[in-house]
Structures are given as C-alpha cells and as structure tokens.
Amino acid sequence: xxxxxxxxxxxxxxxxxxxxxxxxxxxxxxxxxxxxxxxxxxxxxxxxxxxxxxxxxxxxxxxxxxxxxxxxxxxxxxxxxxxxxxxxxxxxxxxxxxxxxxxxxxxxxxxxxxxxxxxxxxxxxxxxxxxxxxxxxxxxxxxxxxxxxxxxxxxxxxxxxxxxxxxxxxxxxxxxxxxxxxxxxxxxxxxxxxxxxxxxxxxxxxxxxxxxxxxxxxxxxxxxxxxxxxxxxxxxxxxxxxxxxxxxxxxxxxxxxxxxxxxxxxxxxxxxxxxxxxxxxxxxxxxxxxxxxxxxxxxxxxxxxxxxxxxxxxxxxxxxxxxxxxxxxxxxxxxxxxxxxxxxxxxxxxxxxxxxxxxxxxxxxxxxxxxxxxxxxxxxxxxxxxxxxxx
Ligand SMILES: *Cc1c(COP(=O)(O)O)cnc(C)c1O
Numbered sequence: 001x002x003x004x005x006x007x008x009x010x011x012x013x014x015x016x017x018x019x020x021x022x023x024x025x026x027x028x029x030x031x032x033x034x035x036x037x038x039x040x041x042x043x044x045x046x047x048x049x050x051x052x053x054x055x056x057x058x059x060x061x062x063x064x065x066x067x068x069x070x071x072x073x074x075x076x077x078x079x080x081x082x083x084x085x086x087x088x089x090x091x092x093x094x095x096x097x098x099x100x101x102x103x104x105x106x107x108x109x110x111x112x113x114x115x116x117x118x119x120x121x122x123x124x125x126x127x128x129x130x131x132x133x134x135x136x137x138x139x140x141x142x143x144x145x146x147x148x149x150x151x152x153x154x155x156x157x158x159x160x161x162x163x164x165x166x167x168x169x170x171x172x173x174x175x176x177x178x179x180x181x182x183x184x185x186x187x188x189x190x191x192x193x194x195x196x197x198x199x200x201x202x203x204x205x206x207x208x209x210x211x212x213x214x215x216x217x218x219x220x221x222x223x224x225x226x227x228x229x230x231x232x233x234x235x236x237x238x239x240x241x242x243x244x245x246x247x248x249x250x251x252x253x254x255x256x257x258x259x260x261x262x263x264x265x266x267x268x269x270x271x272x273x274x275x276x277x278x279x280x281x282x283x284x285x286x287x288x289x290x291x292x293x294x295x296x297x298x299x300x301x302x303x304x305x306x307x308x309x310x311x312x313x314x315x316x317x318x319x320x321x322x323x324x325x326x327x328x329x330x331x332x333x334x335x336x337x338x339x340x341x342x343x344x345x346x347x348x349x350x351x352x353x354x355x356x357x358x359x360x361x362x363x364x365x366x367x368x369x370x371x372x373x374x375x376x377x378x379x380x381x382x383x384x385x386x387x388x389x390x391x
Contacts, residue, residue: 014326015347027051028365030342038342039374041360046317047208047289048364049239054282055275062274070267074101075256078267086273087244089280093207093215094232095224096246100255101273103265105204105233105243106132111261112229112245113169114140115254116198121167124158126150126183128176130202131350142169149179152187159195168197174217175206178351178359180318185218189226198228205318208237214283214290234272238279242268289364293317296371297362303372307379320346321382322357329356335381341374358382 010016022030027048029037049055062082072078083101090099102108113136117123121142125133128149137144145162147154155170170192172183185201192199203216211220216232218224229251234242245255255262268276282289294317301313313319323329329345336343336358347356360378362371 014330015349026365028363028370036340038337038340039366039370040363041341041343041366041374043363043365044205044236044361045239045365046237046293046361046363047239049237049279049282049289052239052279052282055239055278058278059271059275063271066270068271069269072267073263073265074267075263080267080270080273082270082273082277083267086277086280089277090244091246093213093280093283094230094246095215095219096230097249098252099244099246100252100259100262101268102243102245102259102262103268104235104241105130105202105231106135107261107265108231108233108243108245109133109202110136110139111259112200112231112255113137113142113171114260115258116140116200116229117142117167117169121169122162122164124155124162124168124170124197126172126176128179129171129173130177130204133171133173133202137171142167149176150181150184152184152191155188156191156195159191159197163195163197168195169200170197171200171202173202173204175203175210175316175318177205177318178320178346178357180314180316180320180359182217182315185221185223189223193226199226200229200231201227203230203232204236205316207232208279208283209290209293209317213287234276234279238276240275240279241272242276292364293362296364296366296368299368300360300362300371300375303375304379307376309379309382317362319360319362320357321360321378322355323382324354324356326356329358332358332382336378339377339381341377343378 024030025037028040030040031037070078087099087101109132117140119141123137123142124145126149127146145158147158172188174183201218206217208214210217218227218230229245229247231245234240297317323332326347329347333343333345343358343360345356346359
C-alpha cells in the first residue's frame with residue numbers, strides 16, 4: 001500500500017483519524033490545550049466509576065502492595081489471588097459457573113472466536129458487530145455469514161443454508177455500541193438451540209447497567225443459562241481496563257488452554273484488577289448509580305425531543321444522531337465543540353457509508369442541568385426546531 005496516497009485519500013473523504021490530545025480536568029469534562037472545557041459525551045464511563053473513591057482506594061492499595069504490573073502471563077508467574085477473586089465475582093455477576101480475564105475486550109474476542117471455530121466451521125454474525133468480533137472471525141478462518149442488523153429471519157435463513165455439520169457459532173452484542181439498540185436475545189437463543197450452534201454474546205455496553213445488580217441484558221432476560229459464552233469489558237461501565245468471558249467451568253478450562261490472546265499476554269496489573277473488583281462490588285452495594293444514570297438519560301432524551309429532534313432515540317444510554325456524510329458529521333461535531341460539547345463523529349468504516357453520525361453517551365459525570373442545556377444546543381445544531389426556524 002502507498003502510505004502517502006492512503007493518507008491523502010482518507011483526508012479527502014473526511015475519514016482521516018487524528019489523535020486529539022485532551023486534558024481531563026474532571027470526569028465529565030475534556031479540553032484541548034488552552035481552550036474552554038467541553039462536556040464529554042464520548043466517554044463510556046457511564047456510571048462515573050473511573051473516579052469513584054472506593055476504586056481509587058482499592059487500586060492504590062494494590063498498587064503499593066504488588067507494584068505496577070503483573071510481570072508475566074497468568075500461566076507463568078503472573079496469576080494473582082486478585083485475578084481469581086475478580087473472576088469469581090464476574091462469574092457470580094453473570095450467573096455463570098466461571099470466568100476468565102483478558103487484557104481487553106478486543107483481545108477477548110480475537111482469542112475466544114478462533115478457540116471455538118476453525119477453517120471447517122462457520123460463524124453467523126450480526127452485521128453491526130464490533131470490529132474485534134470480525135477480526136476474531138478472520139483469525140479463526142471460519143466461513144463467515146453476516147445477517148442484517150437484528151434480522152432473525154435472515155439469521156434463520158442463513159442457518160438453514162449454511163449450518164453444516166461442523167462447529168457453528170452465532171455472535172451478537174446485547175446492546176449495539178454504535179446504534180444503541182438491543183439484540184432480540186430470546187429469538188437468537190431460540191435459533192441457537194434449534195440449529196444446535198454455540199452462542200457468544202458481547203455485553204461490552206450492557207454490563208453494569210441492565211438487570212439485577214447490573215448483570216447485563218442476558219441476565220435481565222433470564223437467558224444467562226442458555227448461552228455458551230458471555231463476554232464484556234472492564235473498560236466501560238466498570239471504569240477500568242481489561243475484559244472477561246463467563247461460561248461453564250469446562251468452557252473456561254478450554255479457553256485457558258486454547259485462547260491465544262489469553263495464553264500469550266501479560267496478566268492484568270494488580271491495581272487494575274483490584275479496581276475492577278471494587279467496581280463489581282459497587283454494582284450491588286450502590287444501585288443508585290444505575291438509577292441516577294437512567295434519570296439522566298431520560299432528561300437528555302426529553303430535552304432533545306423538546307428541542308425538536310424527532311428521531312427514535314432508542315432504549316439505552318447510547319444515543320446516535322445520524323448526520324449522513326462523513327464531512328457533514330465532522331462539521332456538526334465542530335459546531336458542537338464551539339458550543340462546549342464534545343461528541344465524536346463516528347464515520348466509516350466504523351459505521352456503514354452514508355450513516356456517519358454523532359454518538360452521545362450519557363454518563364453520571366454530567367448533571368441533569370448540564371444534560372438538558374446540552375441537549376437544547378445539540379437539537380438546534382442538528383436540525384431541531386430552532387434550526388428550522390419554527391421557534
Ligand atoms: C469496546 C468494545 C469491545 C472492546 O473492548 P475493549 O476492552 O475496549 O478492548 C468489544 N466489543 C464491543 C461491542 C465493544 O463495544
């Protein structure tokens with residue numbers, strides 16, 4: 001590939017990514033050096049746990065006791081009691097027999113999928129699944145059949161035609177990260193059972209937020225015991241870094257022996273592990289964290305509607321407002337930035353061409369007043385009433 005040419009083409013299409021250097025004066029704000037503070041709508045720190053006092057204390061204690069790193073992989077000398085405790089807590093949260101930690105959600109997906117399927121097998125994947133799922137499929141070398149987003153009729157059609165006799169894996173997310181909508185989990189589970197496939201559910205954006213104790217959407221739908229594997233990240237609502245998969249004990253023993261991104265990677269740092277352990281405990285002891293978030297989400301959506309936004313705002317804390325072209329999305333993000341709001345323009349290849357959008361995630365770092373004021377501005381900049389001149 002001609003690198004100069006590639007960069008020029010990305011720039012021309014409005015798809016060149018640059019790394020913004022931001023200061024983080026507190027949890028809900030970011031600023032570009034020397035500029036005004038912006039409200040941060042692009043963080044996945046939904047419950048505000050990254051700065052929760054309990055996580056800070058637990059992480060600091062583990063840091064001073066065990067140092068900054070685990071020193072090696074889990075299968076070598078890097079396995080700590082903290083890892084075992086966190087895995088037990090996550091297994092209990094997800095109502096599964098066991099769990100296994102990974103360095104990140106990306107590493108989890110590119111490790112789990114090739115462990116389960118290979119060249120003679122087949123994967124059925126929702127078109128909007130996260131890139132890490134697609135990269136896992138590619139590494140696996142299995143035949144890949146993508147179905148239209150949340151379209152169980154098409155999934156069944158593909159299963160009828162391509163299930164074959166070897167291993168088959170269905171992969172979905174329970175809450176889609178770019179559209180903010182839910183997977184029809186009960187239907188997918190029924191199909192998985194009818195066609196005798198394994199099912200991997202990615203709960204990256206749902207863990208900590210839905211269901212009893214924030215166990216996730218699978219648990220909320222009472223389906224935890226009917227899926228083969230459920231994975232999620234520790235980097236979003238849980239406020240840290242790392243990831244996990246939860247499953248039956250035998251499946252976890254299998255992954256310990258087969259998932260290369262687990263075997264050949266350094267264990268999570270003890271302090272990170274301790275913070276996640278505190279985060280999981282908080283899900284049970286501070287249910288008000290979730291109540292506060294859903295109240296804020298309500299305020300934000302209602303204010304967008306009051307401002308004249310007519311789009312369906314979906315069922316979750318992730319609210320995408322589709323703009324269309326990449327350049328239009330970048331310009332909209334710029335206008336919002338000038339008005340004190342930081343929301344990222346999500347562009348191809350993350351989302352399909354022509355559906356570039358601004359994606360707003362609501363977190364507990366933002367107050368109800370900040371959210372309603374921001375929503376009024378967003379509505380006016382993105383085609384709400386004010387912009388159409390009817391106000
Ligand atoms: C964020 C995300 C991941 C990756 O998790 P990291 O811990 O950030 O690597 C995987 N799947 C989905 C659906 C995600 O949104």
